[in-house]
Amino acid sequence: MTPKIEIKDLHKSFGPKVVLDGISLVVEKGESLVVIGGSGTGKSVLIKCILGLLTPDSGSIKIDGEEVTTLRGKRREELMRKFGMLFQGGALFDSLTVWENITFAVRPQKNLTKAQARDLAIEKLKAVGLKPEVANLKPAELSGGMQKRVALARAICANPDIIFFDEPTTGLDPIMADVINELIIDCTRELGLTTLSITHDMASANKIANKIAMLHKGKIIWQGTPQEIHDTKNPYVDQFVHGRAHGPVTDEK
Amino acid sequence: MNFLASIGRVFIAFLTTVGRLAIFAVDAIVTGLRPPYYPRQILRQMLEIGYYSLPVIGLTAIFTGAVLALQSYSGFSRFNANAESSIATVVILSITRELGPVLAGLMVAGRIGAAYAAEIGTMRVTEQIDALTTLSTSPQKYLVFPRLLAGVLMLPCLVVIADIIGVMGGYLVSIHKLGFTPGPYLTSTFEFLKRVDVVSGLTKAAAFGFIIALMGCYHGYHSKGGAQGVGAATTDAVVSASILILITNYFLTALFFGI
Numbered sequence: 001m002t003p004k005i006e007i008k009d010l011h012k013s014f015g016p017k018v019v020l021d022g023i024s025l026v027v028e029k030g031e032s033l034v035v036i037g038g039s040g041t042g043k044s045v046l047i048k049c050i051l052g053l054l055t056p057d058s059g060s061i062k063i064d065g066e067e068v069t070t071l072r073g074k075r076r077e078e079l080m081r082k083f084g085m086l087f088q089g090g091a092l093f094d095s096l097t098v099w100e101n102i103t104f105a106v107r108p109q110k111n112l113t114k115a116q117a118r119d120l121a122i123e124k125l126k127a128v129g130l131k132p133e134v135a136n137l138k139p140a141e142l143s144g145g146m147q148k149r150v151a152l153a154r155a156i157c158a159n160p161d162i163i164f165f166d167e168p169t170t171g172l173d174p175i176m177a178d179v180i181n182e183l184i185i186d187c188t189r190e191l192g193l194t195t196l197s198i199t200h201d202m203a204s205a206n207k208i209a210n211k212i213a214m215l216h217k218g219k220i221i222w223q224g225t226p227q228e229i230h231d232t233k234n235p236y237v238d239q240f241v242h243g244r245a246h247g248p249v250t251d252e253k
Numbered sequence: 254m255n256f257l258a259s260i261g262r263v264f265i266a267f268l269t270t271v272g273r274l275a276i277f278a279v280d281a282i283v284t285g286l287r288p289p290y291y292p293r294q295i296l297r298q299m300l301e302i303g304y305y306s307l308p309v310i311g312l313t314a315i316f317t318g319a320v321l322a323l324q325s326y327s328g329f330s331r332f333n334a335n336a337e338s339s340i341a342t343v344v345i346l347s348i349t350r351e352l353g354p355v356l357a358g359l360m361v362a363g364r365i366g367a368a369y370a371a372e373i374g375t376m377r378v379t380e381q382i383d384a385l386t387t388l389s390t391s392p393q394k395y396l397v398f399p400r401l402l403a404g405v406l407m408l409p410c411l412v413v414i415a416d417i418i419g420v421m422g423g424y425l426v427s428i429h430k431l432g433f434t435p436g437p438y439l440t441s442t443f444e445f446l447k448r449v450d451v452v453s454g455l456t457k458a459a460a461f462g463f464i465i466a467l468m469g470c471y472h473g474y475h476s477k478g479g480a481q482g483v484g485a486a487t488t489d490a491v492v493s494a495s496i497l498i499l500i501t502n503y504f505l506t507a508l509f510f511g512i
Binding site (some may be wrong): 048051052053077078080083084085087088089091092093094104105108109154158251 | 289378379380381383384385386387388389390392
């Protein structure tokens, strides 16, 4: 079976700074891969390359077996329909209401009327545990946790195949973080969606991943299951998992 | 050699920016002309540039026209020119050809160029522009094109209004302060006015509208680094739009009046 996402030898530099230095990753259909790594190791750049927001310098990215690094214009817009993305800060459009945000992509695609779009948004709000009244509010009127939930509702609204999560729990209290983790599982695993998340929150990684990869200095230095990560002898991974200030990751810098 | 190298670097940087701007503008126009269209966005921007700029433009125009009449009166009295008819002509020609489009352009550059750069810049640093792309919507089509179109369409409208109000400002001062008679003043106002005076002014306005919107969008779109980056983008947008307006104004004038 063709893997959902297949990345081979991906390179990306900004000027003299090498951010991705030969990344190879495979994500199978229905799998939930979590990429962990410290701040500034290129996790966001990796996701942005897959989404096409950044153009990699070299290497190949295949979605469902199709090379996507060279896609432009209309073809890329079509490819985007396979993707959903939950941004770190939510990235809700602050000039639009919650329901307009949630149905932003779907409404023109399916030619929904205003009432139909609102109903769809309310249905998606329910899926992320929010009340219908939220639909008419502006994003600025919501708390951080609610914004994340609305952003999640927007990401799943167009029924994508693959969802990307950029630090889904950052900036939330531990309870809200766990709520978001459970929502991610509910909204993806049951529907058989493929997900790729990046985080430095190990609790979140343990909960939502069935495969974890660690990114360090632009390379994938370890891959395995959440069970394996706690028994690994790899000193880099061990330092990261246990959150120690001293060890091989910090000594090299 | 170092000296030459630094000249070369500046020149290359300049060419790079011009190239980027051109690609940015062409990209926005080409993607914007293809469906789907966003009429609501276009209307919103037209309202923002056109309607909400009216008070600023009106005030600028009326005082400019008024001061033109005052200045020409005191200036012309030094060499005994026929004050009444020449003042009327000076006011209308200066307003329609130069001051209407340039001052409206500069005022709108401050108002709209800054607003565009700040809005789009904030969308950039909060990843809303990336979010648009992931929601199968081209930011060029949704954000940039409606603003460019609104700039090109609405600035000429504003300048027509500025022309009328400016001439009226000159008229009010001439009649009520300088004691001219209304009938002959109005006659000499339109006596020497040619179509090219108004047309050149409106063409300039369309060009300035495009420059303002392009600078606001371009600098906002490429802003980075949080609040400070957005602030810098806003400044860059207003400064570059104002300078480009003045430069373009010279060349369009030379073109129209064949000097």
